[in-house]
Every structure is written in structure tokens, then in C-alpha cells.
Amino acid sequence: MEQSDKGDTMQPMTELDAASLREYYRKFALLEAAESSPIYTQWARGVAEDEVIIARLLELPTPKRQANLLFAAARHLGAGNGDYSSLREWLLKNWRPTRELMLARSTQTNEAGRCAVLLPALAQLSGPLSLIEVGASAGLCLYPDRYSYTYRSESGITRCDPVTGPSSVTLDCELRHAAPPTRVPEVAWRAGIDLNPIDIADTDQQKWLQSLIWPEHDERRARLSAAAELVAADPPRLVPGDLLDTVESLAAEAPANTQTVVFHSAVLAYVEPAVRERFAALMREREDIVWISNEGGGVLPDVLAQVSDLGVQPDGRFVLAVDGRATALTGPHGQSYEGLM
Incomplete structure (x- = not known):
């Protein structure tokens, strides 16, 4: 989205x-x-x-x-x-x-690279996960368990692969002030919400996603093609709908004995502030749901205030928060992760 x-x-x-x-x-x-x-x-x-x-x-x-x-x-x-x-x-x-x-059409770029900055949060959760992505577009970010990752930090390079072995898609991320994740999560169930879901197997819709990538970003285009091929082999369930009207009913479908995770990235900026506040309040109320937001600095004022209190500025980066608690500054395409804790 x-x-x-x-x-x-x-x-x-x-x-x-x-x-x-x-x-x-x-x-x-x-x-x-x-x-x-x-x-x-x-x-x-x-x-x-x-x-x-x-x-x-x-x-x-x-x-x-x-x-x-x-x-x-x-x-x-x-x-x-x-x-x-x-x-x-x-x-x-x-x-x-x-x-x-x-x-x-609408602006619905689907950047699989953002899974690299979601993984540090997801890897800390116990039990099989049920993933719900708000503003899922084609659902490429619903597959953090299917990609390989390379984290580069001052201490060296850490690689993290799915339990089935190295993936055809490797996501690279520069890591600062944080330990690299050492495992990918077990995902038992996944679904996405979008006003206009994109069928990644549809050639015309995939071409539109390619057009949304900026002209000079050849690496992102190659990554999109590779991730699209991987996901098209096992397409996600994508539900058309508004986030407030759909997220709770979809969460109710998550299998028992799994941890439900609702996440979104660069989505709430396109939602009216009043709706944004209602959605954030809903997520805070649901103690059974882990809420991961990865949004531009000014989108969630409470989260930005936490960053400002640390004397840090996003400087064009997203702010990653878990249950409303700011934990990292992240590159817009998942290219970097700077821990705040």
C-alpha cells in the first residue's frame, strides 16, 4: 500500500x-x-x-x-x-x-527487504506465529520464514537461513547497536489485508509493482522478481478490506496455540489521523496480539516522542516499534537497522 x-x-x-x-x-x-x-x-x-x-x-x-x-x-x-x-x-x-x-491504480510497492528489519523482533517471539500484515499489497513481507538474511555489523557478518536451507532470496541489512537474529521464526499461518490486494502471479500486476520501484534502483527490481517467484509458488491469503473493519475478524481466524502478530510497514501514513489513532488504540488493547509497526517518523506521535527523548532523529528512516515501544530506526527498504535499546 x-x-x-x-x-x-x-x-x-x-x-x-x-x-x-x-x-x-x-x-x-x-x-x-x-x-x-x-x-x-x-x-x-x-x-x-x-x-x-x-x-x-x-x-x-x-x-x-x-x-x-x-x-x-x-x-x-x-x-x-x-x-x-x-x-x-x-x-x-x-x-x-x-x-x-x-x-x-495506487502506490502499492511491496518491499520484501523490510523483512530484514522485522526479523529481529519476530525472532524474539516464542511459539509458532500467525502473521497478519496490514497493507499487504502482494504479501511479499508475509514470508519472513522463507528468505535468507545477511547481517553486517562491526563484529562481522551473520547469515540466517530458513530451517529448510538457504533461500533463493537473500536480504542484506546493516546492523548497529543490536545483536543479529540467529533464527527465522516458525510461521504456522499467514494472511494479509489490503484495500486492493495484488495478485503476485498476475503478470500485469507484477509489472505495476516493478514500475513503482524508482528508476535507479536495479537491485530492488531484481529482489522483487526473485521474491515474487518464491511467493507465487505458494500465494498468501489476501483479504480486501479496511484495516479497522478487517483486522479483528482476521485475527479471530488465527490457529490456537500460535502467537498472533499484526504488523505493517509504511502504511499508516496513508490513513487519516483519526483512523490511525483508533487502530493504534485497538492494537494496544489486544493483549493477545503482538503489534509491530515500521512507519515513518511522524506517523505515530507517541512512538516518535520516545525516539526524541533519546536525543535521536530518524533522519528519513522508519521507526520500528513493538507494542508501541520504539526499538529501532530502520532503512526504508530494510537496508539498515539501528537498535535504540
Whole structure:
């Protein structure tokens, strides 16, 4: 359900006027893309100063004006990865199909690499696990037990493989101020929730996931292909629905004698603050559920306050929390894990 490349540090757009939309694209270039994608940095700066493209974006519903959605749709339809003038020329010629695709699709990047920062928390839980992912997209993060992991730290390299042996997918993570996990969890049951679940076995939907990956990120594209092949062989159960309306009924289906874990990553930023607060309150109330959140710094204020009290700044990273307790700062794609305890 998510896409932001630097940890969803920016909040969803709520203003409707052109000035706010231009400022959003300027901030996207500065805060989101500057260190990750020269192409998207140039494109976002170009859109911010382009009255014609801004006017066309304003005709779309507010959630559909996102930079990630616009740029992914254009690239998906063949705009290429050229400079902004090339993109602008292409958009003006192909606005109708671009608009239709933006209305039909959403930003649902599915980054399997985030399992590397979820594993330290999951590995500490006892018993077989029942996993429920909120905002699961295609469900690639529902398979932490099927991937291999390599953790790099000052003390050396630690590799962690599934009980069945090395996986066809290896996730690399830089580790600081934390001991590397030494095992993968036993997962007895898994399911996901998403407003629009993606069928990873569907070629067109998989191509859309590829389009959502930023132009320069070839390693992520290769990882997506490998993880998609692994998961397509045993697809997860994905339930269409809203998180508040669905999570408790799905949790009730978890097998007895398992530990239910509800987790999400870069999802709550796309949920209205009031709904976000209700969901967090629900998770805190459920003593039978372990709640793991991996969200941008400003998404859960209580969690961010804990980080601030430690004199630390996320600096574009996610904050990983277990049952509302901040435990680590993590790279947006699972590339790094810095313990806070």
C-alpha cells in the first residue's frame, strides 16, 4: 500500500489548492528523492514549476496527485527515464491514459527487504506465529520464514537461513547497536489485508509493482522478481478490506496455540489521523496480539516522542516499534537497522 522511498516522511496531501500542490512536489524533490533518485528529483522540481501539469493534477482526487503515482504511471506506459522536458512532452501527449491509470491504480510497492528489519523482533517471539500484515499489497513481507538474511555489523557478518536451507532470496541489512537474529521464526499461518490486494502471479500486476520501484534502483527490481517467484509458488491469503473493519475478524481466524502478530510497514501514513489513532488504540488493547509497526517518523506521535527523548532523529528512516515501544530506526527498504535499546 505504500511507496515513499525515504520512509514516508511526508504526510499525505490534504490541501486542494495549486500552491500547496507545488510545495508538495518541491518537498518531494528535496526530502524524498534528492538522495535516492536524480531522475525523480528533476521530475518533481519540474512539475512544481509547471502550471499546466499542476492544473491537470488538480483535476484528480487528492490521493491521486502523488508524485510516486504520477511518475510510476508515466514510466509504466512508456515515458522512459529522460529529463523533465521529455517527461512533460510525453505527459501532454498521453495524459488521458496516464490519468486513467492513476485513477485505477495506487502506490502499492511491496518491499520484501523490510523483512530484514522485522526479523529481529519476530525472532524474539516464542511459539509458532500467525502473521497478519496490514497493507499487504502482494504479501511479499508475509514470508519472513522463507528468505535468507545477511547481517553486517562491526563484529562481522551473520547469515540466517530458513530451517529448510538457504533461500533463493537473500536480504542484506546493516546492523548497529543490536545483536543479529540467529533464527527465522516458525510461521504456522499467514494472511494479509489490503484495500486492493495484488495478485503476485498476475503478470500485469507484477509489472505495476516493478514500475513503482524508482528508476535507479536495479537491485530492488531484481529482489522483487526473485521474491515474487518464491511467493507465487505458494500465494498468501489476501483479504480486501479496511484495516479497522478487517483486522479483528482476521485475527479471530488465527490457529490456537500460535502467537498472533499484526504488523505493517509504511502504511499508516496513508490513513487519516483519526483512523490511525483508533487502530493504534485497538492494537494496544489486544493483549493477545503482538503489534509491530515500521512507519515513518511522524506517523505515530507517541512512538516518535520516545525516539526524541533519546536525543535521536530518524533522519528519513522508519521507526520500528513493538507494542508501541520504539526499538529501532530502520532503512526504508530494510537496508539498515539501528537498535535504540
